[in-house]
Amino acid sequence: MTKIVESWVKFRKEPLRASFSTSLRSVNELTIVEFHIKTDDGHEVFGETVETPAITGDTLAQIEKDLRTVLPEALKNKEFETAASFFNSHISKLDVTKSAKCAVDIALNDLQAIIENRTLGQLLGSSVKHVTTDVTIPLTEISAIPNLIAERSDFPALKIKLGKDLVHKNIEKIRLVREIIGVKGLIRVDPNQAWSVEDSIEFLHHIEQDSLDIEYLEQPISAHNKVGMAAIRAQCSTKIMADESIYTVADLEELVNVQAIDLVNVKIIKSGGITPSIAIIKRAKELGVDFSIGSMMEGDKGVLGAYLLAGAYKPDYCHDLDAAWWALSTRFTYVEGKVSI
Ligand SMILES: [Mg+2]
Known part of the structure; x- marks a missing residue:
């Protein structure tokens, strides 16, 4: 069975066409946090997230810390069957930000789709x-x-x-x-x-x-x-x-x-x-x-x-x-x- 052997974090910036303002915040550019995983059979996928501290309370620093420390440990060398079973057994109960969990779960869903030779849309039923x-x-x-x-x-x-x-x-x-x-x-x-x-x-x-x-x-x-x-x-x-x-x-x-x-x-x-x-x-x-x-x-x-x-x-x-x-x-x-x- 597939095992996740490696993970790493990357950042990219995405400018917006105009300032997005609400009563909680104003944003002109997004910093996207990518979470990449690699498996022992050579699959490489990633998920991503953003910080929205005014909404979720999760800061970029906390999300990065979760994705570089607790979450890689939780993933490493665990057997992967489906995104849902993996998430529910190894990720959902961890005391880390939901924003960081989101990046991991997107990657897990992508991984399942690739292993099953389906698109993510087919996997999710769309x-x-x-x-x-x-x-x-x-x-x-x-x-x-x-x-x-x-x-x-x-x-x-x-x-x-x-x-x-x-x-x-x-x-x-x-x-x-x-x-x-x-x-x-x-x-x-x-x-x-x-x-x-x-x-x-x-x-x-x-x-x-x-x-x-x-x-x-x-x-x-x-x-x-x-x-x-x-x-x-x-x-x-x-x-x-x-x-x-x-x-x-x-x-x-x-x-x-x-x-x-x-x-x-x-x-x-x-x-x-x-x-x-x-x-x-x-x-x-x-x-x-x-x-x-x-x-x-x-x-x-x-x-x-x-x-x-x-x-x-x-x-x-x-x-x-x-x-x-x-x-x-x-x-x-x-x-x-x-x-x-
Ligand atoms: Mg709303």
């Missing part, structure tokens, strides 16, 4: 030629919004990043977006934890009274405030999505138990790889919670994992896979709101 996606309007002044929308006119859905502005200012922004895109375009709103429970409820009541029609409100309040999410959901009719508050199946179950959410945004860096993301998707399905596949601002390999999960588990939905659209150089193409590779 046979689609493209996936529909939204595109982000970053946190910005209202005056910049018309141009930003014009640059994104062929996407069917916009994810609008909002921040700590007064409620009426945020409503003004959404009113403007709705005026520009008309009644058909989908609007998703993501304040990335910037709001209070009261402001979130006030915002949604205005949105609902004025029929501005947003598809969902994503993670409006602190990731720790599960009861607050439930209070917002109980008092409004708009769907509520969890993002930063769900890293694990247990997080998902807790939010569902208090009836706090309608949807979860699944991202492989948050969950620690493709394997644990599949566990969250399967549990969400069992619990009757809707889900969307998203990604961090990350490199092609990370986006590929997310893209294939979308294709495998929810091919006919408009996901949140615009990260590669932001990259100056990528293997993905975006045409009429559909991403393909």
Whole structure:
């Protein structure tokens, strides 16, 4: 049976087409951390990750340390059968960052695909030629919004990043977006934890009274405030999505138990790889919670994992896979709101 005999870390930089700003951070260039593995029968594959300290808390220094110390030890000379069995027996319980685990798990999935002489898409069960996606309007002044929308006119859905502005200012922004895109375009709103429970409820009541029609409100309040999410959901009719508050199946179950959410945004860096993301998707399905596949601002390999999960588990939905659209150089193409590779 195949054994992993060697691993190493490499870095590469990927500039973005424009600054990506949310209420948590602003990014112009990505530092991609590649984790390469080699097996005793000569296979060489890699996975990758990025730091998103404002979201996951995982810094580049910690991720690099995990990928150079604990994780190589955990992999070395262990017999490899499948990515899922290897990850669940040797990686999932380790006390290392989820961002680092994600790079390892992508490499493990690639390794399984190569050993079985299949593509990663075949391994994960995706046979689609493209996936529909939204595109982000970053946190910005209202005056910049018309141009930003014009640059994104062929996407069917916009994810609008909002921040700590007064409620009426945020409503003004959404009113403007709705005026520009008309009644058909989908609007998703993501304040990335910037709001209070009261402001979130006030915002949604205005949105609902004025029929501005947003598809969902994503993670409006602190990731720790599960009861607050439930209070917002109980008092409004708009769907509520969890993002930063769900890293694990247990997080998902807790939010569902208090009836706090309608949807979860699944991202492989948050969950620690493709394997644990599949566990969250399967549990969400069992619990009757809707889900969307998203990604961090990350490199092609990370986006590929997310893209294939979308294709495998929810091919006919408009996901949140615009990260590669932001990259100056990528293997993905975006045409009429559909991403393909
Ligand atoms: Mg989000």
